[in-house]
Amino acid sequence: MESGTPGGSGPAEPGPRLRGLGGALQAAWASLLSGAQAQAQAEGGCCAPAVAAVLPAGGSGERMGVPTPKQFCPILERPLISYTLQALERVRWIKDIVVAVTGGNMEAMKGIIQRYQHKRISLVEAGVTRHRSIFNGLKALAESQPNSRLSRPEVVIIHDAVRPFVEEDVLLKVVTAAKEHGAAGAIRPLVSTVISPSSDGCLDHSLDRTKHRASEMPQAFLFDVIYEAYQQCSDYDLEFGTECLQLALKYCHVKAKLVEGSPDLWKVTYKRDLYAAESIIKERISQQMCVVMDTKEDEEHVGRCLEEMLKNELNHVKVMSGRDLQQVILEQCYNFVCVNVMTSDFEKTQKLLNVLDESNLSILYPVVVISVHFLDNKSIPFGRKMEDLMQIKELAREVKKRNILLCGLLIYYPQIFFGLL
Numbered sequence: 001m002e003s004g005t006p007g008g009s010g011p012a013e014p015g016p017r018l019r020g021l022g023g024a025l026q027a028a029w030a031s032l033l034s035g036a037q038a039q040a041q042a043e044g045g046c047c048a049p050a051v052a053a054v055l056p057a058g059g060s061g062e063r064m065g066v067p068t069p070k071q072f073c074p075i076l077e078r079p080l081i082s083y084t085l086q087a088l089e090r091v092r093w094i095k096d097i098v099v100a101v102t103g104g105n106m107e108a109m110k111g112i113i114q115r116y117q118h119k120r121i122s123l124v125e126a127g128v129t130r131h132r133s134i135f136n137g138l139k140a141l142a143e144s145q146p147n148s149r150l151s152r153p154e155v156v157i158i159h160d161a162v163r164p165f166v167e168e169d170v171l172l173k174v175v176t177a178a179k180e181h182g183a184a185g186a187i188r189p190l191v192s193t194v195i196s197p198s199s200d201g202c203l204d205h206s207l208d209r210t211k212h213r214a215s216e217m218p219q220a221f222l223f224d225v226i227y228e229a230y231q232q233c234s235d236y237d238l239e240f241g242t243e244c245l246q247l248a249l250k251y252c253h254v255k256a257k258l259v260e261g262s263p264d265l266w267k268v269t270y271k272r273d274l275y276a277a278e279s280i281i282k283e284r285i286s287q288q289m290c291v292v293m294d295t296k297e298d299e300e301h302v303g304r305c306l307e308e309m310l311k312n313e314l315n316h317v318k319v320m321s322g323r324d325l326q327q328v329i330l331e332q333c334y335n336f337v338c339v340n341v342m343t344s345d346f347e348k349t350q351k352l353l354n355v356l357d358e359s360n361l362s363i364l365y366p367v368v369v370i371s372v373h374f375l376d377n378k379s380i381p382f383g384r385k386m387e388d389l390m391q392i393k394e395l396a397r398e399v400k401k402r403n404i405l406l407c408g409l410l411i412y413y414p415q416i417f418f419g420l421l
C-alpha cells in the first residue's frame with residue numbers, strides 16, 4: 001500500500017456546508033459523536049468516531065469511449081478524481097481516504113495528489129472489477145501494516161471516484177444511518193422506467209417506476225459488516241456484482257437504510273457527463289463573490305450598495321474591509337472585487353494578491369480579482385492617474401502565472417456621482 005501526502009487540509013471547495021443542516025440531522029450527528037466518544041473514552045482513546053472512505057478508481061471507463069480512464073479526464077484542466085478527493089477531504093471527520101488505482105496509474109495518481117495537495121489519502125492497487133477494488137481498499141483498512149498510517153474504522157464510506165459532487169450533508173446522513181442500521185446508501189428516483197426483456201428481444205414486463213429507485217453513491221457501512229460480507233462473498237459476486245448494499249444483505253442479513261440523495265450524485269459515465277460536470281463546477285465557483293473595501297467607512301457605504309446590486313445576480317456576496325483579509329481564505333471564494341475608493345495605488349490589491357498566493361487557493365480553481373479604482377476628477381488629473389493604473393497590466397501578467405486572473409477598472413467620477421452612489 002502506498003501513502004499520499006499526510007497532514008492538514010488543502011484548499012476547500014465552495015458549496016453547502018454542515019452548518020446548513022437541519023436540527024434533526026445535527027442531533028443525529030451529536031448522538032453519533034457521543035456514542036463513539038463513550039467507546040473511545042472506555043478504551044482510553046480520543047473522542048471522534050472513526051470514519052474512513054474507500055474510493056474505487058481502478059476502472060477503464062469503456063462507456064466514455066476515450067483512451068484516458070474517465071477518473072483522470074480533465075475538467076477545467078484538473079483531473080476528475082481530484083474534485084472527488086477534494087469533496088471528501090474537506091469533510092474533516094473522515095479520517096482516511098483509501099483510493100484504489102491500477103498499478104499502471106499509480107505514479108499518475110501520486111502526481112495528482114502532490115500537485116493538488118490532497119491530504120489523508122492512501123493508495124492501494126485496484127482489482128479487475130469494482131468489487132475487487134473495493135475489497136482491496138477494505139483490506140488495507142482492516143489489516144494495518146507496520147508502516148501504514150491506516151487503522152480499522154468503525155464506519156466506512158464507499159464512494160465512486162467518478163461522482164465528484166458529493167456533499168457533506170449526504171455523507172453525514174449515510175454514516176449516521178449506517179451506524180444505526182449497519183448499512184445505508186443514497187438513492188434517487190428513476191429517470192426512465194425499467195423494463196425486463198424476454199430472450200426474443202420483446203417486452204416481458206415493466207417495473208412500476210414509483211416503487212423502484214436508482215441506487216447511487218455514497219454508501220456507508222459498519223466496517224465489520226461490509227468486511228465480513230466481502231470476505232464471505234463468492235467469486236461470482238466479486239466478478240459480476242454491482243451493489244455493495246446487496247452483499248451486506250446477502251451475507252450479513254443487514255437491511256440497508258435508503259437515504260434520498262441530491263440530483264448531483266450522478267456518476268460520470270459518458271463523454272457528455274464531462275461537459276455537464278464542467279458546467280456545474282463553473283456555476284458553483286462563479287456564484288460566490290467577495291468584495292474587499294479599503295476602509296470600514298467605505299465598507300458601510302460603497303460596499304453595501306455594491307452588495308445589494310450583486311445579490312440580484314449571485315448566490316453569495318460577502319463584503320469585508322481590507323483589515324479582515326486573512327478571513328478571506330476561510331470564505332472559500334474564488335472571485336474578488338477589491339475596491340479602492342480614494343487611491344490609485346495598488347496597495348490593497350497587492351495585499352489581497354499576497355494573501356491569495358499564500359492560501360494556495362488558485363491551485364484548484366482560477367481566482368478572479370477585479371481591482372476597482374474610484375477617482376475624483378477634480379483632485380486628480382486623468383492622464384497621470386491612467387498612467388499609474390497601467391501598472392496593473394504588469395501585475396496581471398505576473399499573477400496569471402499563478403492562475404490568478406487580475407483586471408483593473410477605473411471609475412472616474414465627478415463629486416456629485418459619488419454622492420449618488
Ligand SMILES: Nc1ccn([C@@H]2O[C@H](COP(=O)(O)OP(=O)(O)OP(=O)(O)O)[C@@H](O)[C@H]2O)c(=O)n1
Nearest residue numbers: 056057058059060061062063128129130133161
Ligand atoms: N476494476 C474496477 C472497475 C471500476 N472501478 C471504479 O468503480 C467506479 C464505478 O464504476 P464504473 O462507472 O463502471 O467505471 P468504469 O468501470 O471505469 O466504467 P465502464 O463501466 O464504462 O468501463 C469508478 O470510479 C471506477 O474507476 C474500480 O475501481 N475498479
Ligand SMILES: O=C(CO)[C@H](O)[C@H](O)COP(=O)(O)O
Nearest residue numbers: 130160215216217242243244
Ligand atoms: O451503481 C452503483 C450503485 O450500486 C455503483 O455506484 C456503481 O457505480 C456500479 O458500478 P458499475 O457501473 O460498474 O456497475
